Structures are given as C-alpha cells and as structure tokens.
Amino acid sequence: MNPQLDVLAIDIGNTRAKFGVFRVHQNHAAVPVNIVARVLDQMPSIADELRAWWQTLDQPALIQAIVAGSDPETRDQLIDAWPLAECRPAAITSYQQIPIAVDVDVPAKVGIDRLLNVFAAGRLLPATRAVIVVDSGTATTVDLMTADQTFRGGSILPGLRLSAYAMHDYTARLPLLNVDNEPAELPDVPGRNTEDAMRAGLFIGQLGAVRELVNRLTVAAMHRFGEAEPPAIVVTGGGGRQLVHHFSGATFIDSLALHGLACLGQSPS
Secondary structure, eight states, rough: OOOOEEEEEEOOOOEEEEEEEEEEETSSOOOOOEEEEGGGOOSOOHHHHHHHOOOOOOOOOOOEEEEEESSSHHHHHHHTTTTOOTOOEEEEOOGGGSEEESSSOGGGGSSSSHHHHHHHHHHHTTTTTEEEEESSSSSSEEEETTTTTEEEEEEEEHHHHHHHHHHHHTTSSSSOOOOTTTOOOOOOOOOHHHHHHHHHHHHHHHHHEEEEEEHHHHHHIISSSSOSSOOOEEEEEEEEHHHHSTTOOOOOOHHEEEEHHHHHHHOOO
C-alpha cells in the first residue's frame, strides 16, 4: 500500500456543503490539507462550485474522491454532474459501508453523518475508550459509541440556527438573530432587551440541553454498557466552537464527518 494518498472528501449537509482534501497516511491518520464550506442556497450549481474551488488548489493527481451527506438529492446531483476528470467519486450511502457496529432499532435509518462522526472520533482518539460526539449544526446531535466500536444511538434536537429561524418565522415580532459568529462566552442574564433575551435563551438553552444529554449518555455508557471510564467528548459543527469550552476535557475537531470520509476513502466498499 502507498505510504500516503490524497483523498477529496465531500460532506453535503442540510445548509452547507464541505469540500476537503486530506492526506491519508498508512497508519490511517487523515491530515487535512484544505477545507472549505459553501452555503447550498447560495450556489447555482454545486458541481460548478466544486470545480472552481478545485482549480484554485495546487493539487497533485487525485487518487480517491468520496461523497456522503444528509441531503441525498444534492449528493446525487453532484455525482451525476461530477466535474473532475481525475477520478469518479465513491458514494457512502449505507451504514454497512462504515466499519462500526450499529446497535439501534433500524440501522438503515441512522443519518450517515452521525455514523461518520463517531467513526472518525474512534480513529482520532484512543480506540480503547467510548466517545460521545456533539455535532452542533442545523440540528444538534449527541451520540454515543462504546469502546467496542458500536454506535449506540443518541439524541437529536434543533440547532442554534434552526432555533433562531423558528423563533423569527413563527412569531410576529421577534427578529432573526445571526448565530454563526457568536463568541464562546455565554450571554449575560437577565437579557435587558429582546435580542439579548433571545440570545440568552438560545445559547444557554442549547448548552443546558447538550450538557444534560452528555451526562445521561455518560451514565448509560458506564452503567448500561459497562464502560470502565467516562466517554471522551468530541465536539464538532458550526456551533461547536461555542460549546466546547463549557465541557471539561472536550476536544473540538472541525468537520469531523469529513475526517471519517477521508479514512474511508482508502477502501470504500
């Protein structure tokens, strides 16, 4: 096997698509070389956007491209109009393509992004420890994988951006808050105007919900699944930089699902 290879990983989410070039070494470490995110509704064509970005890179011949995401329609549009002559992409469309066990009621209905997150966390952290992954995106997911590399399920709740839009869209007078570039510090309470009150509710409410879910998953990992130590906590997603500082010992990894795709890119099945 080659000591290293270059993988183009593409993760298509609910609101953004992420493109990333990774250098994958023989020890399975996936080192990001270049990662960008593009807002889906601001792109006339995702294939054209990928081509334009690719042409800006000083990139050697591509060995493997791999595509997945929570938006199957956009994923398939990109594959049908694939713009790069260097190779054809492999698509990750089934949980069976990810080398972890999936212990839930209906494995086929678990979002591929959730499985890629825990798979990547298991590769990037010591394999002898359970892991809880918090992905703060359009939706926030909080998932558990035990040390035996088994996905045990988790929780899904509205993310910061979705909650902000809901408050604006389903009320008469509440403004739309931009939650994408908020500082890591929590808002002051009590909020002394409408925007500050909304901001406090959004961020402290999200943190409180995630913290409670992490605590309950930790108890489940140790008491139900017999883990000897509390799970490691990995945080990712657009709101992850704000959340990670409030969890002792937590690790932030940007674009975690892309890392999982890059590792799969060596031999997708």
